[in-house]
Each structure stands twice: as structure tokens, then as C-alpha cells.
Amino acid sequence: MTAAAAITGGLAIWLVDPARSGDAGLVTAMGPLYFVAVGLLVTAFVLALRADHAPGWLLSAQLALLIVGIHGLPALVDAHPRFFSAYLHAGFTDYIFRHGAVDPLLDARMSWPGFFSAAAMIQRVAGLDSALWFVRWFPVLITAAYLAPASLLCRSMGASRRARWIALWGVVSLNWVGQDYFSPQAFALLLYLCLVAVALTVFPGVGVERRLPAPLRRFARDGDAGPTSALDPSSRVVVWCVLVLLVGAIAVSHQLTPFLLPGVLGALTVTGRLRVKSLAIIAAIMAIAWLSYGASEFWKGHLDLIFSGVGDVGGNVSAGLSKRAAAVSFPRQMMLDVRIAMAATLLIVATIGFLRRLRRGAAHVAMLLLTFLPYLMVVAQPYGGETLLRSTFFALVPGACLGAFAIAPRRTDEPSPAAARTKSTRRRLGAFAYFLIAVVAGAGLVVACVTARFGNERFERVTTGEWDAMHWVYGHASAGDSIVTVSRNLSWRYEGLEIFHYLPAADEIYADRLALLTHAVPASGSGFLVITKSQAEFGTAIYGLRPGWLESLERAVNGTGHFDLVFSEGDAHVYRFDMGVATTIGGR
Amino acid sequence: MNEMASFEQPAGIEREWLALAALVLTSASLGCNIAGIGGGARAVLAVTFFLTIPGLPFGLRFVADRALTVVIVVGASSAITVLISVVMVETGVWHPLLAQAIIAAATAPTFLRAAVPHHARSDRGRQ
Numbered sequence: 001m002t003a004a005a006a007i008t009g010g011l012a013i014w015l016v017d018p019a020r021s022g023d024a025g026l027v028t029a030m031g032p033l034y035f036v037a038v039g040l041l042v043t044a045f046v047l048a049l050r051a052d053h054a055p056g057w058l059l060s061a062q063l064a065l066l067i068v069g070i071h072g073l074p075a076l077v078d079a080h081p082r083f084f085s086a087y088l089h090a091g092f093t094d095y096i097f098r099h100g101a102v103d104p105l106l107d108a109r110m111s112w113p114g115f116f117s118a119a120a121m122i123q124r125v126a127g128l129d130s131a132l133w134f135v136r137w138f139p140v141l142i143t144a145a146y147l148a149p150a151s152l153l154c155r156s157m158g159a160s161r162r163a164r165w166i167a168l169w170g171v172v173s174l175n176w177v178g179q180d181y182f183s184p185q186a187f188a189l190l191l192y193l194c195l196v197a198v199a200l201t202v203f204p205g206v207g208v209e210r211r212l213p214a215p216l217r218r219f220a221r222d223g224d225a226g227p228t229s230a231l232d233p234s235s236r237v238v239v240w241c242v243l244v245l246l247v248g249a250i251a252v253s254h255q256l257t258p259f260l261l262p263g264v265l266g267a268l269t270v271t272g273r274l275r276v277k278s279l280a281i282i283a284a285i286m287a288i289a290w291l292s293y294g295a296s297e298f299w300k301g302h303l304d305l306i307f308s309g310v311g312d313v314g315g316n317v318s319a320g321l322s323k324r325a326a327a328v329s330f331p332r333q334m335m336l337d338v339r340i341a342m343a344a345t346l347l348i349v350a351t352i353g354f355l356r357r358l359r360r361g362a363a364h365v366a367m368l369l370l371t372f373l374p375y376l377m378v379v380a381q382p383y384g385g386e387t388l389l390r391s392t393f394f395a396l397v398p399g400a401c402l403g404a405f406a407i408a409p410r411r412t413d414e415p416s417p418a419a420a421r422t423k424s425t426r427r428r429l430g431a432f433a434y435f436l437i438a439v440v441a442g443a444g445l446v447v448a449c450v451t452a453r454f455g456n457e458r459f460e461r462v463t464t465g466e467w468d469a470m471h472w473v474y475g476h477a478s479a480g481d482s483i484v485t486v487s488r489n490l491s492w493r494y495e496g497l498e499i500f501h502y503l504p505a506a507d508e509i510y511a512d513r514l515a516l517l518t519h520a521v522p523a524s525g526s527g528f529l530v531i532t533k534s535q536a537e538f539g540t541a542i543y544g545l546r547p548g549w550l551e552s553l554e555r556a557v558n559g560t561g562h563f564d565l566v567f568s569e570g571d572a573h574v575y576r577f578d579m580g581v582a583t584t585i586g587g588r
Numbered sequence: 589m590n591e592m593a594s595f596e597q598p599a600g601i602e603r604e605w606l607a608l609a610a611l612v613l614t615s616a617s618l619g620c621n622i623a624g625i626g627g628g629a630r631a632v633l634a635v636t637f638f639l640t641i642p643g644l645p646f647g648l649r650f651v652a653d654r655a656l657t658v659v660i661v662v663g664a665s666s667a668i669t670v671l672i673s674v675v676m677v678e679t680g681v682w683h684p685l686l687a688q689a690i691i692a693a694a695t696a697p698t699f700l701r702a703a704v705p706h707h708a709r710s711d712r713g714r715q
Contacts (some may be wrong), residue, residue: 121676125684127620127634190662192664249671
């Protein structure tokens with residue numbers, strides 16, 4: 001059945017045309033064969049899980065198919081790597097690749113260069129001329145990498161084999177957030193997960209219950225303490241050194257994670273779940289030290305940006321929800337609802353899993369903290385309206401591990417219910433119903449993940465016209481030229497960050513057509529204006545502009561007489577402009 | 589049965605194979621760079637090198653616990669790669685190929701020791 005799922009899925013992906021994506025995203029372009037393949041794969045997985053001794057390689061193969069079938073979809077169906085932010089990150093990598101240095105004044109993200117410099121180093125050793133090579137398959141690679149710490153976290157809780165595989169399946173099929181593109185946060189999450197998984201496995205808290213009053217002892221039972229490795233003292237020192245290395249790497253790689261880490265480690269230490277108290281302190285010191293040294297160029301001019309959102313929970317939440325929930329059509333609204341439902345599902349299932357284990361006398365406080373603490377970031381920062389997404393991303397793995405207990409609450413050391421099975425008809429019917437529910441729920445989750453994750457396919461996909469247009473621009477632009485767009489949603493800025501003058505439209509100006517036109521027609525200088533269909537889709541979907549807004553703007557730009565159409569392919573147009581003298585538009 | 593049992597492997601054999609694989613990977617990646625061979629194979633080797641080799645000496649201590657080993661190897665390798673690259677950027681000494689060679693030189697003795705079983709070494713010593 002697994003082989004049939006692979007063949008059907010392969011055929012379905014071969015036949016798909018991503019250009020047919022509707023308002024609800026890529027899922028609308030997937031043919032019925034894809035859903036048949038999903039059904040087959042989920043059925044095969046549930047059957048394998050029901051068998052007491054299904055081989056690990058079979059479950060691994062099914063999981064690999066799931067990863068490729070969800071997170072590898074764009075890499076398989078799209079002609080070019082997707083998502084404009086990934087292109088910009090390739091641009092940061094390209095800068096370090098060429099200069100062996102960072103320029104924090106180019107962008108705040110350059111102040112935390114760990115991910116970009118590591119990518120640049122690998123790019124050099126790999127003999128690649130562009131970091132775009134990494135972009136296409138990065139989500140598949142990083143999602144697979146998350147499974148290693150996820151498996152260890154499950155083991156640290158004493159999860160059964162079945163619960164562990166369910167958790168891994170959950171990590172893959174609940175990862176709708178789309179933050180695992182070629183980005184520092186995706187990489188920082190891997191480091192963070194490795195750190196907490198190793199720390200909770202090698203240094204778990206012991207004897208917590210003895211320190212608490214009697215009524216609270218039940219909640220402090222060693223639910224988190226699964227089988228641990230019997231390491232000698234020197235090995236523990238080695239592990240501690242590895243943990244410190246991980247803390248250091250996180251501190252220099254991402255803006256948010258270094259500040260989340262001390263909070264999480266501190267909470268684990270205070271609740272007695274983690275024995276090494278020093279880690280939280282080291283994490284805090286390193287985060288502040290890097291902010292003071294490596295990222296000083298950033299905070300010197302942006303203190304208000306860092307602290308303005310502190311405590312403004314309502315504002316930070318609405319920045320995340322209202323902007324992202326501004327739908328313009330019923331299918332898109334449906335897709336956004338699926339996203340909210342997926343986020344809620346993770347937390348609800350994690351809570352149910354926690355409660356089911358609590359009923360059996362084990363409180364997995366560590367996992368509960370790891371699932372819910374990232375949401376405290378909402379108190380601190382709006383982060384461009386992305387805090388909620390980032391919080392959900394960081395809650396994904398522990399939430400899925402805890403959620404597996406909602407389905408399989410048995411611990412490894414508890415007797416298997418198989419021994420108590422009877423052959424009564426009633427039990428058989430119950431088992432069949434359970435099987436059906438598992439298949440329907442599993443398949444539904446996969447489809448919901450594809451829907452939520454690739455809901456923006458219409459504008460996040462990079463068409464061949466857009467790809468060729470930017471290559472043409474880079475081939476013809478001179479140093480110092482301006483490259484102007486009316487949206488940041490473009491596959492650009494992946495090279496020459498400091499060579500060209502990039503002018504994306506700011507989010508604030510979309511409400512004002514004149515401001516947008518003023519932006520599109522620079523007052524001075526020379527360069528190129530790039531207009532693509534994906535920018536039009538972006539404006540319509542994210543900012544609620546009426547369909548046809550970009551065509552109208554393009555006509556107005558043409559009407560100024562300063563622009564020559566120099567490249568046109570498919571849905572992409574490139575205009576050359578040369579403003580010798582200041583231009584006046586609309587009385588400016 | 590304790591769950592740990594399912595993670596326990598015959599330590600010696602796995603250690604030797606891991607160390608041998610690491611040596612082959614290191615040689616192949618360095619060889620590609622020295623020979624100037626391009627293409628996808630070199631890229632895959634480079635990515636695999638930096639995600640496994642720097643942290644493998646740590647991981648070899650824990651081969652009895654496969655899940656822990658994998659996480660330590662991936663975590664430590666990623667962290668070391670990041671820290672080395674940041675140090676190079678901050679100090680202005682940008683030599684990725686030299687960094688790879690240093691990592692290879694620093695880890696090779698550990699892999700060589702692990703690849704040659706103790707009894708083989710002691711046999712040679714007696715001869």
C-alpha cells in the first residue's frame with residue numbers, strides 16, 4: 001500500500017499545474033489522484049501502527065513520503081524556488097560569500113549572521129555560485145532534521161513506540177506555518193530543539209515531588225522522566241559543552257530565539273524539570289552579550305522598535321491576526337480559517353494529551369512549558385505581525401509530542417493492552433471504528449496542512465516570467481541603479497544587495513494610490529521598474545486592493561513618459577527609467 | 589522491556605562504521621575541493637560534511653544510544669559550523685576551505701582511533 005501511495009502520489013505531482021492555483025492556494029490545483037495518494041499513505045501508516053511489530057524502515061519510509069508529499073510539493077511542482085523572503089536570505093548569504101563580512105546597516109537581520117555565514121561557508125566549500133541552490137529543498141531537509149530531536153523528546157517522556165511515530169507524523173502534518181523556508185528562524189528552531197531534547201534527556205529533574213506540598217505532588221510526578229542514558233561524569237561534561245555550543249550558536253543566529261531560550265530554560269529549571277541551572281544563566285548572558293556587541297549597530301537606532309510592543313498583548317495579537325485574516329474571497333477566507341483551526345488543533349490536542357497522561361498519574365510539565373511558553377513572545381513583540389506564527393512554529397514539536405499522548409497515552413513501561421484483547425464482535429467493531437476515525441482524521445490533517453501551508457501559492461510561487469525578468473535585470477543593471485517594485489513580493493534581492501538600490505514599496509502606502517504611484521516613479525536616478533502578476537495578487541490578497549489595481553498603476557506609470565518597456569515575458573514586465581531631473585506627479 | 593534496549597546497538601561495530609564513513613566523507617569532500625570538481629555531488633558532500641563531521645567526535649561517545657547520538661551530532665555540528673563561520677566573519681579571516689581543512693584535521697585522529705578496533709591496535713603493539 002505504501003508503494004501504491006508513492007506511485008499514485010508521484011503521478012499526481014507530475015500532472016499538477018500550479019498555475020491553476022485558486023484563492024485557496026495550491027490545494028485547488030491538486031488533482032484527485034493526490035488525495036487518493038494521501039488516503040493510501042495514511043491508511044498504510046495506520047495499519048502499520050496497529051501491527052505491534054511493524055518494521056521501523058516501513059514507518060520511516062512512510063514518514064519520508066509524507067515529508068516530500070507535503071513540504072516538498074513546491075520543489076516538485078514549481079519551476080523555480082518559491083517565497084520572496086527566502087530570496088532575500090539568499091541575498092544576505094551572497095553578500096557574506098563575496099565579502100566575508102557583514103554590513104548591519106543593510107538590514108537588521110545581518111546583525112545576527114550565524115545562519116547566513118554558515119550558509120555562505122557551505123556555499124563556498126560546495127563550489128556553488130548562488131545560495132539559491134539551498135532554497136528549493138531546504139524545507140524538506142529542515143523538517144526531516146526536526147524529527148531527530150522530536151524523537152528524543154518523546155523518549156524523554158517515556159512515550160511508547162506508537163506514540164513516538166504518531167508524534168513524528170504530527171510534527172510533519174501540523175507544520176502549516178511555512179516558517180521553515182531558507183531562514184534563520186527555521187535553523188534556530190533546529191538548534192533550540194536539539195538543545196532542549198538533549199538537556200531533558202541527559203539532565204532531567206529528579207525528586208521534584210518531594211519539594212512540594214502534598215496536594216501539588218501529583219502534578220509534579222516525574223512524568224517527564226523517561227529512560228535516560230546512564231552516562232559517566234566525563235560524558236556529562238561533554239554533553240554540557242555541546243549544550244553551551246548550541247546556546248552560543250542560537251545567540252548569533254536569530255533575533256527572537258536567544259531571548260526565548262533563557263525564559264524556557266529558566267522555567268524548566270524553576271519547575272525542577274532541568275537539573276543544570278547554569279544553562280539558563282549562560283543563555284541570558286550570551287543573548288545580551290551578542291546584542292551588546294554583534295548587534296549593537298541594530299539596537300542603537302531601533303530601541304523604540306524593540307521595546308514599543310512590550311506589554312501590548314492586544315496590539316501584538318491583532319497585528320498578527322487582523323492583517324493575516326483580511327480576506328477578500330470566500331475560498332481565501334476558508335483557507336485562513338483552516339490556518340486558525342490548525343493552530344488551535346495543536347494546542348487542544350497537546351492539552352488533551354497532557355490531561356490523559358495526568359489521569360494516569362504523570363504530569364509532563366516540561367512539554368507543557370515548551371508548548372505554551374513560546375506564546376509569551378506575544379507579550380513582548382509584534383515582530384511585524386509574525387509573533388503568533390513564530391510562537392506556533394516553536395510550539396509545533398513539543399505540542400505534537402504531547403498531542404501523541406491524546407491518541408496513545410500508554411507509557412513504555414505500562415503493560416500492552418494487546419495482552420488484554422478479547423475477540424468479541426463488539427471489540428472488533430470498536431477497533432474498526434477507531435481505525436476509520438484515525439484514517440479520516442489523519443488524511444484530513446494532511447489535506448488541511450497542504451491547504452493552510454500553500455494558501456498563498458498564487459503570489460508566493462515564482463513564475464518563469466518573473467524569474468527571467470529578474471535575471472534580465474541583473475544582467476543589464478549597472479552598479480548604483482535603482483530596482484523598483486510596487487510590492488516586496490518578488491523573487492529579487494538574491495544578489496548584489498549593496499550594488500543596487502532596491503526600492504520595495506512599504507506596507508503603509510498601499511492604502512494611498514498616489515503614494516504608490518509616487519513610489520513607482522522615483523524623482524531622480526536611473527534603473528528598472530519590475531511589475532509582475534504575483535505583486536498584483538499580493539496586493540489583492542494581503543492588502544485588499546481591488547483586482548486590476550496594478551494594471552491601472554502600470555498605465556499611469558506609462559503615462560508619465562519616462563518609462564520604456566525593455567523586457568516582457570508572460571506575466572512580468574520590466575521598464576527602464578532615467579530621471580535626469582526631478583519628476584512631479586500629482587502635484588508632488 | 590525497557591525502552592532503552594531498543595536504542596542499544598552493538599557499540600563497537602557501529603562506532604567503527606561511523607568513523608569509517610566519516611573518513612570517507614571527509615576525504616571525498618576535501619578531494620572534490622582540491623580537484624575543483626563542481627556540481628551537485630560536491631554540494632551534497634559539503635552540506636553533509638558540515639552537518640555531521642564537526643560534531644561526530646562528540647557523538648561517538650554515545651553510540652550506544654542512537655537517538656541521543658543523532659541529535660548530538662546534528663546539534664553540535666550545526667553549532668560548530670555556525671560559530672566558526674561567525675568567528676571568520678567577525679575577525680575578517682574569511683577562508684571557508686581552510687576552515688573545512690582544519691575541521692577535517694581536528695576530527696580525523698578521533699575517527700582513525702575509532703575506526704581501528706582496540707584489539708587490532710594492541711595486536712600491532714605486541715608485534
